[in-house]
Amino acid sequence: MKITKITQKMLIFSIVIGLATIMLTTWSMNQIVLKYIDQLETNLIEKKFNELNLILARETKSLVGISRDWACWDDTYFYMAGELNGYEEKNLQEDILKKINLNIMLFLNKDGTIEKSVRADMNDDHFPAFEEKLIDK
Secondary structure: OOOOHHHHHHHHHHHHHHHHHHHHHHHHHHHHHHHHHHHHHHHHHHHHHHHHHHHHHHHHHHHHHHHHHHHHHHHHHHHHOOOOOOHHHHHOOHHHHHHOOOOEEEEEOOOOOEEEEEEOOOOOOOHHHHHHHHHHO
16 A cells, blocks of 8 residues: 555654643643642641741730740749849739739748738638648648
């Protein structure tokens, strides 16, 4: 069977058209679909970074509160050792106790007896009996 020139040209033309179609399809995929996927990935990464920033901000706020609290406990140690004047006026006010979410604060001696107690609600008379029961346990 002899291939004619027209058949040969049609075959070459078909191959060229096929290759051009494949190249055009590949280019279209890169321009449309892959850019869309890239945008989705970028949005997801941005969302995750925003979540991370929120978590870090919350943890930073928590650490600031803890560090402030630890500084107060250092002062409390020196107060109980009798080495810090003005501690009560500075640290044992009702509004301060409410800010750190304390209802009552007890200061005990080494033998376990109450040296001092402070309540967030200074007008509440329920705590004295509670303080003694707490120490008995």
